[in-house]
Amino acid sequence: MAKADSIISISGVTKRFGPVTAVDDISFDISRGEFFSLLGSSGCGKTTLLRMLAGFEQPTEGEIFIDSEPMAGVPANHRPTNMVFQSYAIFPHLNVGENIGYGLRNAAISKDEAGKRVSDALELVKLSGYGGRAAHQLSGGQRQRVALARALVCRPKVLLLDEPLGALDKNLREEMQIELRALQRTVGITFVFVTHDQEEALTLSDRIAVMSKGRVLQIDAPEALYENPNCREVAEFIGTMNVFSGRIAASAKGATTIDARALGKLQARGTSRKGDYAFLAVRPEKLKLMTKKPAASMNAIAGVVSAISYRGDRHHFLVTAEGHDRPISVSQQNDSDTKSTPMNVGAKVWITWPATTGRVLSH
Amino acid sequence: MLGKPSALFIYAIAFMIFLYGPVMLMPVFSLNDSTFATFPLKGFTTRHYASMLANTSMILSLKNSLVVGVIVSVTATAIGLPAAIALTRYRLPGGGPVLSAMMLPLVIPSIVIAVALLVIVLRFLHMNLSLWTVGAGHILLCIPFSMTVLMSRLEGFDKSLEEASRDLGENAWMTFVRVTLPLAAPGVISSLLLCFIISFDEFVVAFFLTGTENTLPVYLFSQLRFPNKLPGTLALGSAILLGSAILVVAADLLRKLGVQSAKPGDL
Numbered sequence: 001m002a003k004a005d006s007i008i009s010i011s012g013v014t015k016r017f018g019p020v021t022a023v024d025d026i027s028f029d030i031s032r033g034e035f036f037s038l039l040g041s042s043g044c045g046k047t048t049l050l051r052m053l054a055g056f057e058q059p060t061e062g063e064i065f066i067d068s069e070p071m072a073g074v075p076a077n078h079r080p081t082n083m084v085f086q087s088y089a090i091f092p093h094l095n096v097g098e099n100i101g102y103g104l105r106n107a108a109i110s111k112d113e114a115g116k117r118v119s120d121a122l123e124l125v126k127l128s129g130y131g132g133r134a135a136h137q138l139s140g141g142q143r144q145r146v147a148l149a150r151a152l153v154c155r156p157k158v159l160l161l162d163e164p165l166g167a168l169d170k171n172l173r174e175e176m177q178i179e180l181r182a183l184q185r186t187v188g189i190t191f192v193f194v195t196h197d198q199e200e201a202l203t204l205s206d207r208i209a210v211m212s213k214g215r216v217l218q219i220d221a222p223e224a225l226y227e228n229p230n231c232r233e234v235a236e237f238i239g240t241m242n243v244f245s246g247r248i249a250a251s252a253k254g255a256t257t258i259d260a261r262a263l264g265k266l267q268a269r270g271t272s273r274k275g276d277y278a279f280l281a282v283r284p285e286k287l288k289l290m291t292k293k294p295a296a297s298m299n300a301i302a303g304v305v306s307a308i309s310y311r312g313d314r315h316h317f318l319v320t321a322e323g324h325d326r327p328i329s330v331s332q333q334n335d336s337d338t339k340s341t342p343m344n345v346g347a348k349v350w351i352t353w354p355a356t357t358g359r360v361l362s363h
Numbered sequence: 364m365l366g367k368p369s370a371l372f373i374y375a376i377a378f379m380i381f382l383y384g385p386v387m388l389m390p391v392f393s394l395n396d397s398t399f400a401t402f403p404l405k406g407f408t409t410r411h412y413a414s415m416l417a418n419t420s421m422i423l424s425l426k427n428s429l430v431v432g433v434i435v436s437v438t439a440t441a442i443g444l445p446a447a448i449a450l451t452r453y454r455l456p457g458g459g460p461v462l463s464a465m466m467l468p469l470v471i472p473s474i475v476i477a478v479a480l481l482v483i484v485l486r487f488l489h490m491n492l493s494l495w496t497v498g499a500g501h502i503l504l505c506i507p508f509s510m511t512v513l514m515s516r517l518e519g520f521d522k523s524l525e526e527a528s529r530d531l532g533e534n535a536w537m538t539f540v541r542v543t544l545p546l547a548a549p550g551v552i553s554s555l556l557l558c559f560i561i562s563f564d565e566f567v568v569a570f571f572l573t574g575t576e577n578t579l580p581v582y583l584f585s586q587l588r589f590p591n592k593l594p595g596t597l598a599l600g601s602a603i604l605l606g607s608a609i610l611v612v613a614a615d616l617l618r619k620l621g622v623q624s625a626k627p628g629d630l
Contacts, residue, residue, distance in 0.1 A: 056526055076529040089527035092520075093545045102541075103531030154531060 007032045007158060007190045008053065013062035015048050015214075022048040024214035025062070030158075030192065030207075035184050037193045037201040040211035041237075046194045047162060049211075053192060054160050055079045067157050082151035083160040086167070088143045090135045096122075096146055097131030103154040121149040124183070141172050148180075152187060161193045165200065177203050198238050202226065210234050226283075231363050235281045242287070242328050244280045248272045248360075256360045262323020266299045270360030282358035284331035287351050289317060289343060294352040301351045303328065305343055317343065319351055389604065393597040411598040418595055424582035425599070428563050431494055431578060435501040436558035440551060442502070443509030448543065450510075451517040452525070469507045476503065477571035484572065492574035500568040505558040512557060516550025517543075549617050556614035560607055579603075 006029035015023040023045040030036045038046040051057045052064060055076035064071045066080055082103070091099050100121050104114040122128050125145035130138075138146065144164055151159055165173045165180075181204050184191050195201050201208045202222040209219045210233075218230045229235035232243060246260035251272050258266050258280050268280045294300050303321035310316075314334055318327040328351060343349065396406040415421065449455060450462055468476060480500050484490050524546070528538040544551075566580040573581055583596055 054526075054530060056529075075534075076526070077532045077534055081530075083527070083530045085523045085527060087521050087523050089521060089523040091524060091527070091542060102528070103533075106532045150527075150531070 005031055007034075007067055008192070009065040009068075010049075011063045011065070013049070013052065013059045013064060015045070015052060015057060016060045021214050023052070023059075026214075026216050027062075028209060028216060028219055030190060033188050033190055035181065035191045035193065035204055035206045037195060037205040037208045038211060039195055039198060039201040039208050039237075041196055044211040045214040046196075046211050050083075050160050050162055050192060050194045053158070054081055054083050080157040081160055082154050082156040082158075083162065084144075084147045084151050084164045086162045086164065088147040088164075088167075090138070090143050090146055090150075092135050094135065095131070096127070096133045096135065096138070099135065099146055100131075100150045100153050102150060107154070117153050121153040124152065124186070125149045140168055141176065144168065144176065148183070152189070156189065158190045158192060161191060163194055163196070165195075166197075173200075180204060202238070210237060212237075228359065229281065229361070232279050232281070232361050235279075235359075235361060240284050240329050240331075241281050242284065243361075244282075244324065245277065246280070248274050248276050248278050250274060251360075255355065258360065260323075263301050263321060266301075266358070267355035268299075268358035268360045269356055272360050272362055276362065279361040279363075280358050281361055282353055284316070284329040285314075285333075286357040287328070287330045287353050289319070289330055289332065290350045290352055291347075293350055298352045298354055299358065301328070303349060303351060305345050305347045305349055308343065308345060315343075319349060321351070386604065389597050390601040393601045411595055412602075415595040415598040415602075421579075421582060421586075421595065421599060424577045424579045427494055427576055428579040431498045431501065432559040432562040435498050435505055435562040436555045438498075439502050439505035439509045439558045440513075440554045443506055443513050443554060444547070444551065446506075447510050447513035447517055448539075451514055452522070465510055466507045468504055473504065473565070473567045476500065477568045480568065481571045492572055494573065494576050494578070496572040496574070497569045497578060498562075500572050501562040501565055504565065504568060505561050508557050508561060509554040512554045513547065513550045516547055520546050553614045553617045556610050556617075560610055560614075563603075563607070 008030040010029070011027050013023060013026050014021065026045075026049065038049060040046045048057060052059055053066070053071075055071065055074060055078075058072070071079065091102065094102065097118055101114055101118045104117060107114070109117070118131065119128070122131060125148050127142065127145050127149065130142070130146075135143075135146075144167075147164065165176050168176060177200060180191075193201075193204060202225075205222055207219060207221055208225055210217045210225065212233055218225060218234045220228070225234065226238055229238060229241075235241040235243065244258070244260045244263060244266060246258040246263075246266070249257040249259040249265060251257070251270075251274055254269055254271055256268055256270050256272055256278075258268065258278060260266050260280070266280050268282070272278050289305075293302075301321045301324075303319040305317055306320045306327055307318040308315060312334075315332050317330040317332065319330055320327050330351060391404070393411050394407055394409070395404045396408040396410075397404075446465060450458055455461065477500065480496070480503070484492065484496050490496060524542055525538055528542045529535070533541060564580065565578075566584065569578045570581050570584070577585070579599075583599070586596055
């Protein structure tokens, strides 16, 4: 049932804790060598799913295959997976070298080979010469590297990472993101990465599964996820999204017109059935602010600037439009054009965007 | 401003005298050259310590207490450790009631336990009273203390450390040996010390359950009726006071050491 090129195959997996369903009938495959992220807010079931892959939890229903082997009843210590824990779980009574070599005791390799693997692993995570350090002498970033090295030294088929960057400060986190991605390319091992940080998931992943309430909403490459979310929840979870609602007035050949009542008729990509209630989703950076009413071929909404925030590389505007309950987000690049047309709070503006940059979502 | 703290200071001194005065009199009288423990002090002597060492029945009861104390501390800790692990690591059905049941001896007066055990041993088990029955009673008293010490240690460290060990290929037993036990070691040591002191000090249960051989507290109580035996008793009491003080301080230091390294996962 598992495809030949998939290292992990999850088939109809459900996990219940008493009356709570943490993971609800999930099925998907992860390809060999992929950097795959499970993305969702806390309580969405992503960590439970990861722990089922590691063998710390057993599915209530369904099956998990790793490298075509069924994992039912296989305990964590017999699985071809290793995990980087959120807390790193560095053994405090062992030094760095002993921590990294912990999993090699049961491997059928000589002491010399084990020692070589430990020093190779230290080099891989740029901690050469740290083998004799005590665990409590390490900084947060160094602990994270030790946890990575300790898992990779066992040469797992799949490396599981449970929000490993969550405890680091912003700059260190961004640095580690780049290193983690480079490391994954070097070792070529499949990474399954759990995070609640959508930016992190977009930066690192080959593919992302967006999860909510125990279900997978969408699995796609970062770009596809950002540009073509398949539902309102994904659209609003990944980045910022303006969503307008209304009934479909016309829809043909991938072009749809929505009657957004007070906002007028708006056009977008996508197909839907005429008369259905639907959403139009469009990103803030696709919108433009104008002082004059634009050409009729463009979508246009009249509004008043209610807030402006300066973000260095861009300005972020909030515009309130009559007939729309939430302020509309508009992001404008700080190029010479915006300087010449200053917008102030209270200014009457037109928000405009071409029909092709918005997307129709049925739910 | 000065009035208030100085009143508090006097109170504190009075409190300390009230608390430790009687205990401190014991070493003083043990070095006093008199048969009676009364003021005024007569002169300095170490002869009471010499007579203490010459008193073979007293030394024998001391040995009994040491043997019972060691066996009790090891047994109670050996019983307490798996129970503490089970209650801190797993969500057991009925874990709450089990914990309460194990902690119950803490709040039952020891006289009640002593009488109940006496009835059980004599009427139901038809056993003879001996140091073994004293030891069994002490184990019962010590388990809640052992578990309290061990559980606070086990709760202090990150559960994912044990998961990490499993993840890295070790089975449950080797995870216990390589991770749980080394991390719980300070708790185990302070549990051993605490249980030893409880057993060594204990009078009521020992008094009820002992046979022909006495533990030290029971022996001392029986000797207090004879004034000429008193100075040797005071000498022994002083020696024990010093010994227990050293043990208690050691146990507390170990526990604090444990607290410092209890959260290995944090940054």
